[in-house]
Amino acid sequence: MIRTIVCAALCMTLVFLSPVHGVSLAFPPESKTYTGDYVLIDEPGRYTLENNITHAYPVGIIITSSSVILDGQGHSIRPAKTNDPSVGIWVALFDSEGKAITGVRIQNLTIQDEVTGIYLEGSDSSEFPWGKDHLSDPSVSDMLTSDRDCTVSDVTITGSRIGFSSKNLKKPVLLSSRITGNEKGIFISGGTPEIRDLVIAENTGSGIYLEKTEGGMITGCRIEGNRGPGILLDHASGIQIWNNILDN
Secondary structure, three states: OEEEEOOOOOOOOOOOOOOOOOOOOOOOOOOOOOOOOOEEEOOOEEEEEOOOEEEOOOEEEEEOOOOEEEEOOOOEEEEOOOOOOOEEEEEOOEOOOOOEOOOEEEEEEEEEOOOEEEEEOOOEOOOOOOOOEOOOOHHHHHHHOOOOEEEEEEEEEEOOOEEEEEEOOOEEEEEOOEEEOOOEEEEEEOOOOEEEOOEEEOOOOOOEEEEOOEOOEEEOOEEEOOOOOOEEEEOOEOOEEEOOEEEO
């Protein structure tokens, strides 16, 4: 079954209205007054955007369920105000039952002017005021060794502080996308990344930053015009880098 997410041009309509309880996030953020709506996807299924999203809430779309396909149908996500902590799409670490979230697919959309365009939560998300540090939680340690995966394809992310950020995900996959004009293009910490057929260009910092990853590949990408390194490897091992255009 396909569920539609219907959004007005300037104010997002909340479709899945249940509050987030028992998961790794504390929404709404306790540090500030709740000022806007967000879309919460907390059940498996295929979801489509029917209009653009401009979100007053710090996060545009929150995914707290496994086996979710989010198809933007070419629409865009952006914050109502820039420079505030904001995330276009947040994929939580675990669901309301404490199970690791996996099998998420995000495709065919544009994300603009966020602090982080797409954020795949790991054990420590405390860089955001609503995030949590779970490093001392033994149940989270077990979760980080599970086969969590997420695939992002045919997306454009621009104007963000970090375009795409993945932490402690076993298999982050980025396909056929454009990550351009951000501060950092892609940041992946841990796991085995697969990065194919991307344009990663004109970012003011590094194009791709891999930290503590094992294996994986970067292939078929055009990585150019980034002011920092096109590819920066920090304690990353076994990555295959081939058939790319590099000009940085």
